[in-house]
Amino acid sequence: MIRGAANTLWESVRNIATVQGSAVSWVPMESDRHILERLEGRLGPVHARQRLGIEQEKDQQVFGGGMNFFHPENWYSTHSLIRYVLQLSGLYRRGRRNALDIRVRRNSVVLPGLPPAFDGFTLLHMSDLHADMYPQATAALAETVAGLDYDACVITGDYRAQTCGPIDRSMQEMAGLCTQLRQPIYAVLGNHDSIRMLPHLEEMGIRVLLNEQVAIEREGAAIHLAGVDDAHFYRVDNLEKAAEGIPADAVSILLSHTPEIYRQAAHAGFDLMLCGHTHGGQICLPGGIPLTLDAKCPRYMGRGAWRYHRMQGYTSAGAGTCIVSVRINCPPEVTLHTLRRADQGKACQ
Ligand SMILES: [Fe+2]
The missing domain is CATH 3.60.21.10 (Metallo-dependent phosphatases)
Incomplete structure (x- = not known):
């Protein structure tokens, strides 16, 4: 059951990476599968999927997202x-x-x-x-x-x-x-x-x-x-x-x-x-x-x-x-x- 849910999480994160294409700085590899499985078991599927998904999507976002509009920490x-x-x-x-x-x-x-x-x-x-x-x-x-x-x-x-x-x-x-x-x-x-x-x-x-x-x-x-x-x-x-x-x-x-x-x-x-x-x-x-x-x-x-x-x-x-x-x-x-x-x-x- 857990294994099946972890597969789903892993696939959903891979899908986000594929959709975002080159804008994504980290594309999960096969070696990340054990981390995803562990996260899903530890946090539950919803929290793990949210965190990983936002991490993929919002990497290096300077404006928008989060509590405030401007994120100077992301403006390298x-x-x-x-x-x-x-x-x-x-x-x-x-x-x-x-x-x-x-x-x-x-x-x-x-x-x-x-x-x-x-x-x-x-x-x-x-x-x-x-x-x-x-x-x-x-x-x-x-x-x-x-x-x-x-x-x-x-x-x-x-x-x-x-x-x-x-x-x-x-x-x-x-x-x-x-x-x-x-x-x-x-x-x-x-x-x-x-x-x-x-x-x-x-x-x-x-x-x-x-x-x-x-x-x-x-x-x-x-x-x-x-x-x-x-x-x-x-x-x-x-x-x-x-x-x-x-x-x-x-x-x-x-x-x-x-x-x-x-x-x-x-x-x-x-x-x-x-x-x-x-x-x-x-x-x-x-x-x-x-x-x-x-x-x-x-x-x-x-x-x-x-x-x-x-x-x-x-x-x-x-x-x-x-x-x-x-x-x-x-x-x-x-x-x-x-x-x-x-x-x-x-x-x-
Ligand atoms: Fe800090």
Whole structure:
């Protein structure tokens, strides 16, 4: 039965490739069949077909598709122009140095209803690694996280520098980084990521949450960690599916690559949303004012801690770089989120 469904998926992806002709950058080969079979078994036929189909069809799309109209990350001809302008203005070398200076930020999250066993529970949050963009920065990241103390690690997507093409180098860099991380590790995929990364990341011991949730248990109590697939470009996030099985009174944390689904997440009842995607602007004016966030969300959600109704959120400025491997007025970061129990008396007021 599964074999038959996988055949159908494989054939449908091959058909898309044939219809698109030379515009498609990746045509599935016979050797991809086992990945497709695994994806179909893991995600179900609809999600797997959607993700692979959109990946084929929308590779390198600069305008249209996704949450916003313009996708600068897909406009490769501008990347060298930006680099050239930075070189002319004398900012390039400084920006490259800044990209290696990864900060460890600390964020305390007070959560009503947090079980006592989770008071002090700490999540290491990394985002937007773009691990193959600037190998020295990925090495600096590995060095930074090696000495940190935390209970679980979460990664909110973007492992590859480009938005299409080979995944090998990014996966090699990720495998190296993983040797410096403590288990358990949970992650989601971003708009730079291919669904073909899934088996590789899971072989590294990373549990990728694709519209799924897990219970993290401690001393007989549990909190729930959910993750959605990319909502920015692929728009294959499914909050309803991700929240399935989370008890109404349980503390729930959502991993999403982008903050753009803040409204849906808040009304779905999540207590905390951890995300990235914006890079905090990456190249900012003095004072950290971003030129662009490449996201359809309020500016205050562009970096750091925020709140929307009862849901708390945190947008990581990201650990890596994309488009150009520089950071200006916006240092790269990893974040340690420590969960704290709300004063029960105050929470009832
Ligand atoms: Fe990113």
